[in-house]
Amino acid sequence: MTDTFNLPVNDASQGASVRSSKKSLLGRFAEQYTDVAIPFEVVLPDGQSELFGKGAPAFRVTIKNQRGLRAIASLDEGNIGDAYLYGDVDIDGDMVKPFQLRATMKDAHWLTEAWRYIQPLFFGQIYTNREAITTHYDMPEDFFLSFLDPKVPCYTQGMFTHPEEEKINEPLAEAQLRKFEYAFEKLQLKPGDRMLEIGPGWGAWFEFCSQRGVKCHGISISKYSVDYLVRRAKELGYDWKVELSDLLSFEIKAPFDAIAIMGVIEHLPDYQHVVDKFMTLVKPGGRIFLDGSAATKKYELSSYMVKYIYPGNHSFLVLDDFLNKVAKTPLQIEEIFNDRMSYFHTFVQWAKNFDANKDYVVNKFGDFHFRRFRLYLWGSTWEFMSRSLDCFRMILQKPADLA
Numbered sequence: 454m455t456d457t458f459n460l461p462v463n464d465a466s467q468g469a470s471v472r473s474s475k476k477s478l479l480g481r482f483a484e485q486y487t488d489v490a491i492p493f494e495v496v497l498p499d500g501q502s503e504l505f506g507k508g509a510p511a512f513r514v515t516i517k518n519q520r521g522l523r524a525i526a527s528l529d530e531g532n533i534g535d536a537y538l539y540g541d542v543d544i545d546g547d548m549v550k551p552f553q554l555r556a557t558m559k560d561a562h563w564l565t566e567a568w569r570y571i572q573p574l575f576f577g578q579i580y581t582n583r584e585a586i587t588t589h590y591d592m593p594e595d596f597f598l599s600f601l602d603p604k605v606p607c608y609t610q611g612m613f614t615h616p617e618e619e620k621i622n623e624p625l626a627e628a629q630l631r632k633f634e635y636a637f638e639k640l641q642l643k644p645g646d647r648m649l650e651i652g653p654g655w656g657a658w659f660e661f662c663s664q665r666g667v668k669c670h671g672i673s674i675s676k677y678s679v680d681y682l683v684r685r686a687k688e689l690g691y692d693w694k695v696e697l698s699d700l701l702s703f704e705i706k707a708p709f710d711a712i713a714i715m716g717v718i719e720h721l722p723d724y725q726h727v728v729d730k731f732m733t734l735v736k737p738g739g740r741i742f743l744d745g746s747a748a749t750k751k752y753e754l755s756s757y758m759v760k761y762i763y764p765g766n767h768s769f770l771v772l773d774d775f776l777n778k779v780a781k782t783p784l785q786i787e788e789i790f791n792d793r794m795s796y797f798h799t800f801v802q803w804a805k806n807f808d809a810n811k812d813y814v815v816n817k818f819g820d821f822h823f824r825r826f827r828l829y830l831w832g833s834t835w836e837f838m839s840r841s842l843d844c845f846r847m848i849l850q851k852p853a854d855l856a
Contacts, residue, residue: 512546
């Protein structure tokens with residue numbers, strides 16, 4: 454379901470492993486993957502290589518030193534992620550295929566897991582949110598614009614016309630604009646309406662709405678995002694109001710006609726607090742567009758994601774939990790759709806864009822940040838492809854007859 458790169462097999466590894474699994478420096482790793490269904494090659498620090506599985510390797514793991522060797526031999530995905538980030542291991546070829554091995558590995562990092570829940574207890578949810586968002590989003594806009602679509606820099610999935618197909622040629626920009634058109638129509642926005650976006654990112658939805666006469670207000674806890682949007686509004690001549698504020702502490706003088714929260718619910722695991730806040734922020738009859746990547750178990754994240762991408766007690770959307778909390782309010786659910794395959798195709802394009810801009814990203818932001826997001830982007834591609842993650846979009850409405 455994604456591009457495949459057949460790597461050349463070294464002469465020394467034609468047809469079988471250079472070393473038998475008993476003699477391999479990779480220990481249990483070699484024993485476990487001798488007959489793996491996905492063929493791949495491992496290049497050892499001494500330059501020798503081992504081939505696992507039969508056929509041309511789909512990807513290659515190059516181990517640079519003893520730290521990398523220990524990480525691979527540990528069969529721990531968190532250790533391998535650390536080794537990749539710090540340059541002890543390289544991975545090239547089809548970047549989706551390595552993630553198919555995750556299910557056969559452990560991820561035993563209990564202190565990392567425990568801290569996720571201890572931090573908000575000690576410091577509060579608003580502090581935890583700020584620390585988590587800083588880790589992920591507080592990078593200059595050029596970093597994110599190196600992989601987002603250059604025409605429509607939206608940091609959530611587009612809506613493709615035929616997302617069920619394995620490969621598509623539809624430009625990501627068209628899919629993003631289709632999503633905006635859908636959201637605009639379902640929110641029943643019209644010129645002069647006041648729209649609140651929670652987490653406006655790099656302003657793509659703001660620009661779409663402003664071009665149609667809607668007044669845009671945004672809140673974010675990323676200073677980089679707020680500063681960028683203030684500059685962007687001046688460049689475009691729009692009167693955007695953007696505040697550095699957490700949703701949980703945000704106060705208003707007058708409710709909004711509509712709310713958009715695109716790909717931010719993952720950072721707001723206290724659903725009851727969120728839907729109660731929606732009730733205070735939107736007018737009677739007003740609507741809410743919400744979407745986010747989803748899982749079946751709350752707070753289920755790999756140690757890599759917790760350490761380097763989404764720290765704190767953040768969680769993929771758990772639909773039954775969220776709907777349970779919505780049902781305790783007057784909010785009405787109008788539509789729910791699963792956009793999993795559209796998010797898969799979106800991540801494919803983001804990951805390809807990022808790889809294509811490797812030199813720029815490494816030169817400006819460093820090899821660590823390139824590796825950090827490269828593993829995240831390709832890993833997420835696999836998660837959506839394999840249905841380890843889903844993605845839901847929905848429309849909620851506050852009843853018009855509420856006082």
